[in-house]
């Protein structure tokens with residue numbers, strides 16, 4: 202075998218370097234490097250904020266929690282043969298009930314439509330007002346806020362909580378921590394408990410859960426949701442938003458220079474510093490370096506450092522800073538909702554000027570309008586009767602002793618009404634068609650279908666060979682509701698022998 206020519210020095214050098222690296226204990230280096238990447242969690246003790254945004258957050262929390270906990274208990278009369286729970290995901294019957302809307306498995310496109318609208322609405326709100334979803338309505342934010350309110354109630358505000366954290370274990374500390382965690386666990390259990398009520402009749406399941414007669418899966422679901430609510434809302438808190446949630450990364454694509462974000466206005470605030478004697482602020486900006494915006498932040502960040510991935514746009518730093526500005530008799534808005542365009546253009550006054558109509562907001566709005574209109578139209582014109590037909594393929598047809606030709610069909614009749622219905626079957630486009638329902642001798646092509654059910658029937662249709670147009674004769678099967686005349690039809694064909 203010919204010897205390979207030596208590589209030029211420039212190419213040999215990297216190989217040598219590689220060999221050097223390979224002799225190093227890679228495992229030890231990696232362990233050390235990976236450890237260096239991790240920072241010990243610094244516990245955050247947010248101070249209670251007061252102001253209009255805090256009040257708005259309390260209101261959103263009250264509304265969202267009330268909807269979540271109470272919605273399964275709302276009743277909606279659908280007649281004696283249907284469940285009367287307003288919102289119900291009935292897995293055994295494969296139905297989703299939402300007030301007057303009832304979605305069947307084959308209508309899953311409605312769910313797709315709802316998801317598209319929800320995603321577009323989230324994109325629209327993010328491009329207009331940044332992370333408003335994260336700051337006000339995200340379940341993680343709402344439950345963390347609730348858990349923090351309990352913590353404050355039991356352990357006190359920020360300073361008292363920091364003191365308690367640093368204090369040695371005592372009876373008082375153990376009692377406070379115990380009470381707090383027990384209340385958190387009760388809230389977590391109620392949260393998990395409320396979730397399962399969406400999947401069965403809430404009053405019945407409530408009694409069954411208490412009397413240990415509920416299905417095993419009910420207890421497992423409540424247990425898993427109790428654990429996750431307690432862990433994510435009570436213990437992990439801001440870590441979920443920073444490290445687990447993908448939305449902060451995705452939102453970068455939604456936000457542009459015209460989106461509202463929580464902004465500190467350095468042009469007005471800097472150079473920052475505490476006031477001198479007699480409140481003198483010679484050469485200083487409006488920021489008095491009081492750190493109030495930092496201590497109220499549930500994410501533990503300083504908004505004066507600029508826009509950050511961790512900021513959930515909860516606006517509590519606005520409330521804190523506005524309170525400080527009031528005390529110093531300065532105009533509010535040193536921290537405010539504003540756009541990057543305003544700030545970078547030097548036009549920022551603390552009062553945001555928003556350009557609502559931008560290409561992306563228009564596109565999101567149009568998509569929402571189109572999908573919403575299609576769904577609404579589909580819901581309004583939704584038939585209560587549906588017919589599906591499968592033609593027998595083996596044999597394609599049978600020639601009977603009298604010379605006539607017969608085909609077999611399977612009918613799937615969907616009665617979406619909450620009442621028993623009789624439907625008559627007729628054939629259009631096939632002269633002299635005779636219908637025989639398999640398993641019945643009465644010769645009547647009438648089918649009775651129970652309320653809210655899909656029923657299957659087998660029929661033979663026959664006609665004289667002379668009536669056929671060829672090997673394939675197109676025809677239509679028509680189903681008519683005998684009570685109200687509603688119709689459903691299905692285009693199919695009739696097979697016969699070659700002429």
Ligand code: SF4
Nearest residue numbers: 488489491492494522
């Ligand atoms: S609350 Fe306002 S004044 Fe105080 S440090 Fe923050 S930005 Fe400055």
Ligand code: SF4
Nearest residue numbers: 498512513515516518
């Ligand atoms: S910086 Fe302000 S808006 Fe952002 S998370 Fe902290 S308090 Fe909320």
